[in-house]
Amino acid sequence: MDSLDVFEVLVRENSGMLTAFIRAAVPRDVAVDDIWQETMLTAWRRWDDYDRSRPFGAWLRGIANKNILAWSRKQANEHLWCDGATLEYFSQTFGRIQQLKGDTFQDKLDALRACIRGLPAEYQAAISLRYEEELMPAAMAAKLSLKTETVKKQLARAKTRLLDCINRKLASTATQT
Amino acid sequence: MTEENWQAQSEPDSSLMDSLLRQLLRPDVAHSEARIGKLIESIQQESSAQSVLPQTNLHAPRSMRRWFPISVASAVLLAILFVLLPGSSQKAALAAVERSILAERRNEAREYEVTLVTRGAMGWSRVAKHKLYVRNRDFVICATPRLGSGEVWIGGRGNSRWLVPRSGPVWVGEENLFEQPTLKSTIVETPFLSVAVILERMRRGYDLALDSGVSLVDGNATFVCDHIVGTRLLNVRIAIPQRVDLWVDKASGFARRIELKWGNESQETRWLEATSQMVGTPELPADFFDHAGHHAKDRIVENVMR
Numbered sequence: 046m047d048s049l050d051v052f053e054v055l056v057r058e059n060s061g062m063l064t065a066f067i068r069a070a071v072p073r074d075v076a077v078d079d080i081w082q083e084t085m086l087t088a089w090r091r092w093d094d095y096d097r098s099r100p101f102g103a104w105l106r107g108i109a110n111k112n113i114l115a116w117s118r119k120q121a122n123e124h125l126w127c128d129g130a131t132l133e134y135f136s137q138t139f140g141r142i143q144q145l146k147g148d149t150f151q152d153k154l155d156a157l158r159a160c161i162r163g164l165p166a167e168y169q170a171a172i173s174l175r176y177e178e179e180l181m182p183a184a185m186a187a188k189l190s191l192k193t194e195t196v197k198k199q200l201a202r203a204k205t206r207l208l209d210c211i212n213r214k215l216a217s218t219a220t221q222t
Numbered sequence: 223m224t225e226e227n228w229q230a231q232s233e234p235d236s237s238l239m240d241s242l243l244r245q246l247l248r249p250d251v252a253h254s255e256a257r258i259g260k261l262i263e264s265i266q267q268e269s270s271a272q273s274v275l276p277q278t279n280l281h282a283p284r285s286m287r288r289w290f291p292i293s294v295a296s297a298v299l300l301a302i303l304f305v306l307l308p309g310s311s312q313k314a315a316l317a318a319v320e321r322s323i324l325a326e327r328r329n330e331a332r333e334y335e336v337t338l339v340t341r342g343a344m345g346w347s348r349v350a351k352h353k354l355y356v357r358n359r360d361f362v363i364c365a366t367p368r369l370g371s372g373e374v375w376i377g378g379r380g381n382s383r384w385l386v387p388r389s390g391p392v393w394v395g396e397e398n399l400f401e402q403p404t405l406k407s408t409i410v411e412t413p414f415l416s417v418a419v420i421l422e423r424m425r426r427g428y429d430l431a432l433d434s435g436v437s438l439v440d441g442n443a444t445f446v447c448d449h450i451v452g453t454r455l456l457n458v459r460i461a462i463p464q465r466v467d468l469w470v471d472k473a474s475g476f477a478r479r480i481e482l483k484w485g486n487e488s489q490e491t492r493w494l495e496a497t498s499q500m501v502g503t504p505e506l507p508a509d510f511f512d513h514a515g516h517h518a519k520d521r522i523v524e525n526v527m528r
Contacts, residue, residue, distance in 0.1 A: 049269070053262055060254055061245055069234075069241035078257065085261050131234045138238065154246040176247040204239040205232065211242075 052089055055101045062139060062150040063105050069135050070113050070127040080116055084109040102143055106136045141215040160210035168203035175200055260492065263462070315432035318448040318470050325475030331357040331506050332476060339495040347494060354498065360511040375516040384513035386521075392513050395526035428452035428466065438469050438478055440499070446472050447479075463493070476500060 063084065067077050087108050088095070095104055110132045117127060147153035161172055174185045182200065186193040334354040339347050352365035362377040372388035383399040386392050393399060429452065436449040452466035463482040471478045482496040509515035513523070 049262070049265060052265075053258070056258055056261065060258060061249060064254070065241045065245040068244065069238045072237075081257065082261060082264075086264065089265050127234070127237075134234060135238060142242075151246070151249065154242065157242055157246050172243065173247075176243040179248065201232075201236070204236055204243075207243070208235050208239055 059102045062102055066139050067109055080112045083112045144218050156214045157211055160207050171199040172203050315430035315450045318450055321475045322470045322477050329358055330503055333501040333504050334498045335501050337497045340492040379511050386513055386516045391522040391524040392517055393524050428454055445478055
């Protein structure tokens with residue numbers, strides 16, 4: 046197996062994680078794709094510098110951080126909230142997610158799926174409509190015969206509960222390791 | 223705590239949960255696979271360029287969706303991959319390709335009309351054209367990404383690269399210029415690379431066959447050519463073209479026409495077909511391969527250092 050074959054395997058293993066990481070900080074899908082490409086290409090060009098004792102995902106996130114900050118600096122007309130401290134917070138959270146059970150990042154996110162199942166029914170419905178069916182709050186409200194503001198509050202509260210739930214699972218995993 | 227304060231404080235967490243939920247519930251596997259395929263293809267092109275023409279960076283960043291996708295090449299494309307098997311046809315085909323490689327190094331400028339067919343996001347085909355000018359290892363691309371939107375000029379001489387967009391500053395830098403995030407929206411992408419680079423890149427993956435003395439009709443002119451056909455071997459990564467046709471002018475050694483075809487079964491690449499057709503050997507101004515030849519003197523020039 047040559048270097049590129051090894052690199053490709055690592056890319057495939059970490060692609061979903063990197064996508065989610067960048068998307069947490071960058072509000073536009075096109076920019077997410079560009080930063081993803083930029084990050085992976087930089088990783089390839091610096092392949093000889095990669096310390097094999099470190100997790101590849103953590104190394105990628107470090108490269109992505111620089112690219113996200115560079116992108117943010119160039120968005121002169123927009124107020125973007127993501128700064129170095131926030132990216133560091135995201136990096137640590139993703140590092141802890143990587144400790145969860147599961148072979149792939151998708152498998153590790155099963156912990157979040159379990160959290161969703163623990164939500165009240167109306168919150169589960171809100172999460173499904175928003176993230177599986179990709180409806181905006183106004184469309185969700187029409188479907189659920191609710192006011193848009195009510196739907197927005199349900200989503201916000203559902204996400205808060207999910208964050209609490211996943212943080213408990215991450216803390217539980219940390220104490221076991 | 224007011225409702226507004228509560229929302230402002232939780233914005234990073236809200237964005238984090240948005241992203242995790244989207245990845246969990248709507249992961250878009252097809253898009254991810256296509257992106258990985260494009261990445262590997264870019265790396266292979268870049269690696270081949272560095273091994274054969276160290277001063278030429280063939281990689282170009284991914285285009286923005288509002289421009290059609292293309293990456294900068296340094297010269298005319300020849301996706302020839304051949305296996306050095308004993309056999310006169312293979313050797314003859316190799317000799318024809320090498321003759322074309324030598325012709326590429328002459329200081330005579332050539333103009334090509336490049337046509338690219340790519341697969342769009344919804345499965346339909348998208349056709350894009352641009353002009354390519356080459357002289358030895360210098361190159362200029364002239365593209366109009368959107369009808370009526372003006373021209374973009376992109377070029378390279380030696381280690382330097384430059385970009386003259388429709389408006390705004392002219393960008394000048396080194397081989398990594400086109401990797402700058404701000405320039406990606408104006409980059410034109412083409413699979414056409416120098417003959418030598420493609421030869422090196424594809425050395426292990428194609429079977430070559432030669433048909434000598436073929437007539438290639440171009441308008442009112444007929445050229446006698448060596449027609450080399452490269453067929454991709456089965457064990458090669460399928461993101462590279464499945465078939466390559468090259469017509470080498472027997473008189474001049476120039477590549478008169480190159481056709482690349484990717485197999486329809488490949489979902490790892492957006493490319494379907496690419497064609498480069500030689501238009502002629504124009505007389506070009508002395509500064510044509512410099513950025514100064516393509517903009518007014520008072521235009522701002524930004525130098526981007528490594």
